[in-house]
Every structure is written in structure tokens, then in C-alpha cells.
Amino acid sequence: MTGQRPPGGRRLTREARAEALIGVGLKLFGERPLDAVSTREICEAAGISRPLLQHYFGSKRGLFLAVLGRAVERLEQTARPAPGDAPFQTLVPLLTTYFTFVRQHPAGALLASRPGSGMDAEIQAIVQPFRQGTYELVAQALGHDRVDDSVALAVWGWVGLNETTGLHLLERPEISEAKAAQYAALSLFSLIGAALRVRGQPMPADWQRFAEALAEGLPRPP
């Protein structure tokens, strides 16, 4: 991540330089809040001049938004099930990845997951589609025709729960990402069960079986 010329003496392309800047931003903004990272520090770490940063991203905040967008993109790529995956097969591994990511980027997680920012429309525009995407992923795995109002309420609540759980994990290093992921996956079905019970409906047998398997800690529930 420096501005030096690569072997062969060619200068970095515009794209490569922007990428390098985003990489520097991921590291710095992942560890410290926006205000605690100076423009000079970014430029020095990336080996570029301040006007070049302005040229690429407009401002420090512009870079920050690009970095947040990239972080969300990375998470979304990880969360995309591979073709042939059975529904929920990837739930625990994906949640483990999510909690690991949160721990690796504490400042970013605090920013993106703390409540309080209907204020910031630009951040909303990045974070909100990620929440929506998470919801869709789970709704698809459950089967869209089985997601009625009650189940939807449970899944939306679960999305919020995972963010808060992630923040809580930052203060509890003794809880492993794997345990937190097992809990989060199991909690999805517990919440669906609660929502259905309020409506007086039983839990479908296949969901129940999956939850039982999760509770028993099988690495790959049926």
C-alpha cells in the first residue's frame, strides 16, 4: 500500500490507486472512527498527496463512504450461498464470518450498527440495502411462500439482533465467533417459533428439526 512505482517502473493506474486508498481506509476506519483519522495520515499511509485523495474521493468523508460500501460488498459476497447449498447449510458459517468481520473492524461496526442515524442519509443508503439483503437471503432460505407477517416480523427483528449481538461481542472477547454464530442461528428459529405461537400456529416440522440440530451443535445441520 505505498505510492511507489511497481516493478517495471509503470505508474499505478487510476483504478489501482483508488483500490490502494480503499485498502488503507478499510484498515484505518476499521480501527478508529472517522474523526480520529486525519487526512494526512491517510495520504501518508497510501503514499499519495492530499489533492490526489480529493481528486479520487472528494474528501476524507468521501473515502470513508467508499470504504463502508466496500465493506458491505465484501460481507455480501461472503453471504451469497454457493449453488447447490441446501437452505440454511451456510447459516452458521456465514454468521461466523459476520462476527469475525465485526471484530476485525470494530470502529466500522460501531458506526454501521449503532442506532441513531436517520440523520445520515448517505450512510443509510449503504447500510439499509445490506439489511434488506440479509432479510431476503433468509426469506429465500425459509421459502418466500412460508414467510407470512409473523415470520417476517421475526426475521426483521433477527436482523437487528445480529447487529446488536455483534456490538456486544466487541465487549466480550471470551465469547467465540462460532458460539455466537450458533446462538444467532438458533435464535432465528426461536424467534420464528415465538412469532408463530403468538398467532397460535405450530412451528413447521422441518424448521423445528433444523433448530434441534443447531441446538445440538451439529456443524452441518440437515
Add this chain to the structure above:
Amino acid sequence: MTGQRPPGGRRLTREARAEALIGVGLKLFGERPLDAVSTREICEAAGISRPLLQHYFGSKRGLFLAVLGRAVERLEQTARPAPGDAPFQTLVPLLTTYFTFVRQHPAGALLASRPGSGMDAEIQAIVQPFRQGTYELVAQALGHDRVDDSVALAVWGWVGLNETTGLHLLERPEISEAKAAQYAALSLFSLIGAALRVRGQPMPADWQRFAEALAEGLPRPP
């Protein structure tokens, strides 16, 4: 809420005028985001001059922060159990009040509960203690000595879940506040159950009984 002299011709006291402004702010900021409410509109609704608003709250944002603080204060007062209340007796009524409040102040709820604002330290400073207070209230009802790491994880997640559930209710007018509250109360125990199962621990019998009663929809579970 006007600036006219009350009967008797005395002018409003400083405190009464600030109160009137907060009342106007609760209404306007409850319905629309900060940016969509103009300073002129506030002054007209409160019947005061712009310099007077500046004198009391510094700026529109200053009034907004006072309004958010007041909203949180009101919620906290509602959430305080009366002396003699059995633990959890007030859980469903309190959650009903919370969801009703969210529906009455949609813009405020969107602001306070949406993720994305580690950015805004002043809003954090108001919203974060409310989350902490909610956690404490539940931990106290559960019994502090029974709140180990697993149960704490579940309660913290539940705090986030309620905020997301509240936002979801804004889009689903067909779900009543009472049903949502019953679901939210039941989900607390479901989540605790999930957290304990991950640890291989059974659910304590009294919590289990309470959850069963909730599921059956008793207005005042034991």
C-alpha cells in the same frame, strides 16, 4: 402552543416557553426528519421569534437534541415498574407503550433506531443510555445473579430486536401494538432459551413457565 399571553395577561416564563418549544418539536420532529422541518415553521408553530429559539436552544439542531432527550425521558418514565410490581408483570404493557410511541413518532423512531450513526456523538449520548437502561431493567427483573454471559448476550440482542421490530411495525399497520408486544416479550425468553441451549443448559423452570403463559396470551402472566 402559541406565544400569546395566557389569560390574566402575564407573559410565559422562560421555562414554560422552553417547554412549549419542546412540545412543538416533539410533534414536528416526530413526524418529519430534522432536515424537513424549517426553523421558521418551528417559530411560527410556537409563536416565538427566531432569536428567541436561538436564545433557548442555540439552533434547530439544539432544539432537536432537547426533543430527543425528552422523548427518551418519557419512555424511561413509562418503563419504570411501579413498587410492588412482580418481575415481568409490566413487560407486555411496557412494550405496548413503546411500540405505540414509535408509531406516534415515526420520524423520531427512524432517527433513533436506524443503524448508522457512530457518526453522531450527540445522538449516541442520548440513545445509548436508553439502551443501557432497558438492558438493566430486564436484567433486574431476571435477577442480576442469574444473568451470566449467555443470558446477557440474549438480552442485549433483544434490545436491538425491539428497535428493529418497531421500525418494521411502521411499515405494517395491520400488526397491532399489543400483538407485537406479546411477541417481543415471548421472544426475550425464546432468545434466553437459545443462548442457554448453546451452552447446554436448560431453561430455569420459572422463566419457562412465564414464557408458556405469555405464549397462551394471558394478559398478566404469573
